Amino acid sequence: MLKQHPGQPFGAHLPHQITPEFVREEVARGRAIIPNNINHPESEPMIIGRNFLVKVNTNIGNSAVTSSVVEEVEKMAWSVRWGGDTIMDLSTGKNIHETREWILRNSPVPVGTVPIYQALEKVNGKAEELTWEIFKDTLIEQAEQGVDYFTIHAGVRLAYVPLTAERLTGIVSRGGSIMAKWCLAHHKESFLYTRFEEICEIMKAYDVAFSLGDGLRPGCLADANDKAQFSELETLGELTQKAWQHDVQVMIEGPGHVPMQMIKENMEKELKDCYEAPFYTLGPLTTDIAPAYDHITSAIGAAQIGWYGTAMLCYVTPKEHLGLPDREDVRDGIITYKIAAHAADLAKGHPGAQLRDNALSKARFEFRWEDQFNLSLDPERAREFHDQTLPKDSSKVAHFCSMCGPQFCSMKITQDVREYAKAKGIGDIKIAIESGMQEKSSQFKDEGAEIYKNV
């Protein structure tokens, strides 16, 4: 039950016992963050860093039209139920200030936002009319409500905007495009970049962590790892150093759309250029041809980059690129990302990560169906799928399932082999199989050696 394969941690250091002192060192070093605004005392402390369990972020947010306060609070509760480690409130409509208050007062997990979205609402959607004063007031407004981390696209520098001109899909980050538009309209560096130290002053007065936004992330495979993306990443490294001079916590946002063979380069470059600040990636999506299944295209990349060292994975739902996710989409997205994160923990060799796998496998082998459901990431759906073909309660103690039926269950056969070995007092399974075979063989010969018999 405690068996675990050695991992390949790619330089991560995973101690057998995580001590408070180890946590302190990692936070001091900037290799991990504990996003805990002093105005969000409802949140249970959690850590984001490559030497800890890989985390999953889920997004909620109303569109301008729908969504009442109640619905938004329910969405938050739904996300944390399935295992979202943080939530980002990406709401854009009216009443977002009031809705956010309800969410924060009831959220046991850290809440992140992209403050430029709300600032843009305040200037009626005209990016060029954004000012430092409006933005600063928005930061303080949200910091005093208790937002735990801010996505800030301070790495979108004026000189990088032209680098996106040759791209297949240009700038796909909403925050990135807002800031690019502002830079071009004013032909100046953005106030996020020029006022960065002033932003740090606000962050440290409330303990809001930076999530330095990747405004120039690739929006398709063709644009992956290009000059625009990597130039911005280098700037994020420079800003990380500045934030750390103020003892402000930082994580770095990452792509996007990247084919598998190019994923590792992203992680290595981030660790080097951003001094091992935690990486927080959206996927990445490993192919562009599967709209409606982008939770899967992206979870493939997420599992890989999580293994290489990404600390938090931002989930993607089946509705990505298509529309707003409903409740079932959110659940599918979260479970898909819990799979990616856990697969990464196992591959890194996180101590104890395999215990749940072993427990579930043992339950499966022993036909303890209820335990198998209950140990799974989504017990409700596992049970529902089982019951679609074998709805009776008696089937939940049955030593088979509907996949192979009672006569051909490999697990049942293996168990029979083991029982046979035990009954015959044979310690070695191989010998048991051999002796069982010989017994069958003599029986076969004794009965006339006919392959087909009338029964």
Place this chain on the structure above:
Amino acid sequence: MSATSVDLVKETKKLSEEVSRPFPKSKKIFVQGSRDDIRVGMREVICDNTATSDGEEINPVIPIYDTSGPLTDPNVEVDLSQGIDRIRSAWIAQREDTEALDELTSEYGRARAQDADTAAIRFGIQHPPLRARSGKNVTQMHYARQGIITPEMEYVALRESLRIAQTTSWATFWRAFASSDYS
């Protein structure tokens, strides 16, 4: 209170059963830290015993990292209009580096607090906002660099370790494990 706000509060008090019902055969456990108010919530899945020809084999409970806090805890009555427990308030206060402000600092926040149109959907309680005292830095990174281990850091350490050895059924399991052939 207007009719709308009464309705809203009534409607918003409780989460729906669908999002808050506990998972089957799971229970919330709390791992105690060095002080009474460090209680790290986890979920334990209770497994059936295995029937073998030699009798019942005990299967240990399996601890699971739990992000849902009190929202799925059947022993906690969550009233959304009050908010959940403010578990870190004492830790923050004891550091004596923050001040409670008399009013919100942001212009927008102040304007919204007075806005009649949104009064009906406003959260009913306004906790005074906290801010670092002048010259103070309240980040976890700042404390860490001073060599201070905060309750937040200890909480995280317990949470990440999934302290299985502390739970009683594991003690039973360890005994069974020591004499089993699963190693």
